Amino acid sequence: MRGCLKLLVKAGLALFLLVLVVIYFGVVWPFWGMPFNAQRRGNLPLTPAWALEPWLWEDDIKTADFVLEMLDGYEAHDIPVRTYLIDAPWAMRNNDFTIDESRYPNPEEFFGNLKERDMRLAFWMTCTVNSQNDATPIRDARDFYEKARDRGYLVGDGHQISWWRGRGGLIDYTNPEAMEWWHGMQQQIFDLGLDAWKLDDTATYFSSMLFGKIPIPYQDTHAGRLTTRQYMDLFYRKEYQHGLTQNPEFVTMSRSIDSPLPWAHPEGFAPQDASTLNWVGDNRHTWSYAERGLERAIWCILRSAKLGYNLPGSDIGGYHGGMDIQPELYIRWAQFAVFSGFFLNGGHGERRMWKRTPLELELIRESHWRRTELVPYIYCHVVQAHRGGPVLMQPVRGKYHYMFGNAFLVAPIYEDSLTRTVTLPPGRWRYLFDDLEVLEGDTTFTREFPLEEYPVFVQDGAIIPMNIARDYTGIGDESWAPYLTLDIYPHETSVFTVYHTDNSGKMDVTVEAGETIHITLEDLVAPHLLRVLTPETPTRVIRNDDALPEDAWHYDASRQRLIIKSALAETARYHIHFD
Numbered sequence: 001m002r003g004c005l006k007l008l009v010k011a012g013l014a015l016f017l018l019v020l021v022v023i024y025f026g027v028v029w030p031f032w033g034m035p036f037n038a039q040r041r042g043n044l045p046l047t048p049a050w051a052l053e054p055w056l057w058e059d060d061i062k063t064a065d066f067v068l069e070m071l072d073g074y075e076a077h078d079i080p081v082r083t084y085l086i087d088a089p090w091a092m093r094n095n096d097f098t099i100d101e102s103r104y105p106n107p108e109e110f111f112g113n114l115k116e117r118d119m120r121l122a123f124w125m126t127c128t129v130n131s132q133n134d135a136t137p138i139r140d141a142r143d144f145y146e147k148a149r150d151r152g153y154l155v156g157d158g159h160q161i162s163w164w165r166g167r168g169g170l171i172d173y174t175n176p177e178a179m180e181w182w183h184g185m186q187q188q189i190f191d192l193g194l195d196a197w198k199l200d201d202t203a204t205y206f207s208s209m210l211f212g213k214i215p216i217p218y219q220d221t222h223a224g225r226l227t228t229r230q231y232m233d234l235f236y237r238k239e240y241q242h243g244l245t246q247n248p249e250f251v252t253m254s255r256s257i258d259s260p261l262p263w264a265h266p267e268g269f270a271p272q273d274a275s276t277l278n279w280v281g282d283n284r285h286t287w288s289y290a291e292r293g294l295e296r297a298i299w300c301i302l303r304s305a306k307l308g309y310n311l312p313g314s315d316i317g318g319y320h321g322g323m324d325i326q327p328e329l330y331i332r333w334a335q336f337a338v339f340s341g342f343f344l345n346g347g348h349g350e351r352r353m354w355k356r357t358p359l360e361l362e363l364i365r366e367s368h369w370r371r372t373e374l375v376p377y378i379y380c381h382v383v384q385a386h387r388g389g390p391v392l393m394q395p396v397r398g399k400y401h402y403m404f405g406n407a408f409l410v411a412p413i414y415e416d417s418l419t420r421t422v423t424l425p426p427g428r429w430r431y432l433f434d435d436l437e438v439l440e441g442d443t444t445f446t447r448e449f450p451l452e453e454y455p456v457f458v459q460d461g462a463i464i465p466m467n468i469a470r471d472y473t474g475i476g477d478e479s480w481a482p483y484l485t486l487d488i489y490p491h492e493t494s495v496f497t498v499y500h501t502d503n504s505g506k507m508d509v510t511v512e513a514g515e516t517i518h519i520t521l522e523d524l525v526a527p528h529l530l531r532v533l534t535p536e537t538p539t540r541v542i543r544n545d546d547a548l549p550e551d552a553w554h555y556d557a558s559r560q561r562l563i564i565k566s567a568l569a570e571t572a573r574y575h576i577h578f579d
Helices: 002-032 064-076 107-116 142-150 176-190 228-246 294-307 327-338 358-386
Strands: 083-086 120-125 128-133 160-163 166-170 194-199 208-210 214-216 218-221 224-227 251-255 277-279 312-315 342-345 393-395 402-404 408-410 419-424 428-431 434-440 443-448 456-459 463-466 484-488 493-499 506-512 517-523 528-533 540-543 553-556 561-566 572-577
Touching (some): 083 194, 128 142, 128 160, 194 228, 208 218, 277 342, 294 393, 327 342, 327 358, 463 493, 528 572, 561 572
Parallel strands (some): 120 194, 277 312
Antiparallel strands (some): 208 214, 218 224, 393 402, 402 408, 428 434, 428 456, 528 561
16 A cells, blocks of 8 residues: 555656646746746846837828828827837738838838928838738738748748738748848838837747647747747847847837736746837727726736836727727826826827817827926936836836836826825825825825826925926926926925936936025036926025026916026026025
8 A cells, every 4th residue: 555655656746747847848948938037137228218209100091191191180289299100011011121102102202201200210010921911912922931931031941820910930030141131121111211110929929830730839940949938039139139230219119018918928028128118919999907908008017017127008098999999098098108108199090189079189189298298207217227227117005006207106097987096105295287285195095086187196306307398288388498397396305317318418406405495407407497396485596606687587376386497508506595
């Protein structure tokens, strides 16, 4: 009897070890990498400031005429857009990088005109060489695929996969000749002024078939056998690195976590050192977590931040789900996107705001402008993360609560309700839309937020660099455009380093609050406008030992704001007196 028990124990132990080996070599190593994804956590990229401004796209019409209608309409209705994304299908075949001129005639002239409008251009791509296509002018592309296969440019001797835009093989990123051919084809798009690739996912299809039927996450390449994870990392890194050789401010838009399957690839899709911007896959035009709506997007974005991704975001309003987008959903999604890493307005459904409701036009225009205003602040945190500091979005206590940089506490509205419960961290806080009252932290409360407002709170002591050029957000107006605005909430002593968005250098800001408020600007000082919260009316303002004349500053009693403008780009020490 004892002998049988020993045999059973040994057999059980052997089976357990076999299961561990299968899990390790079948899941952990090929999908996650070891040890603990260290090979994927390199230095975060320095995402350029232009990529932090609003992006726009649509996925229903996709023609040159419609791009112009969109951009002209946004300009006519004073909605700022920096980047336009050209999504698939735009090429003759997937992915031959040759413009389909039935959609975009005279591409050199058309895209050249967009560049003259100071528009940044992003194009969709994947790592497949298709033999069959579902929506391009050339449906049968066997000659294209066979050319790549016969030259050894594809992994697994041309092993084909079926994916959502046809069938084809994966380009071999380890083969120098394949890369010369692949990037040579891309050059025609770079020559149009390409600023970004949207790297859509087919790298996760990298696998081979055991016994011709069972997929395993390994495949043969020019450099030897690779895992799925290794190929994914090559895809994202190689395309980003090549883009930088063409354009020093090049970015890639890639997945971090995937909304349709948030537990698939829990380590994240793109390696963080090649993640200039991330989106969380294809959400639907709904609120529901279960239906992949706004709540799922928020969950995935905050999960991405926990993993170490710096600039995650989602398609505002959701990517698909028909043509209809509920107005309240579109508005709340846009408000959340203002305080996300990536502001991406687009997908299926009506994206011409002037054809939607007047309230949507007004509030989503305001969201576009508030995002644009915050770009200097966001960029400062991008630089800090690039240098080893914390990422932009830091989840904290409270359902879906997070810090957005060091100044803002955000509790996004994730369901179809005006009511939201908010938990403030310790400290002193002010409500963004009514910041005259101090709110003590370490408290929880429930209140209503009308559609014109949303739960964002500013920490006392904040120094927020901004670009103000319109009056939609109620902060300033067009006359502020020549200046870098510093929105200051004095409390005790606070410091902030402003990294200029043109990458020219930095400006150090120190604010000391007391009976007299002292503000010091040092290093590379820019022409600036100080917007200082103070409930008392100042009696005089001293700058570098000289009293400023009364026409050099003014006090807005209704907003309790002292406004100081200076066109001087030199060290400045301001002393604000109340005696």
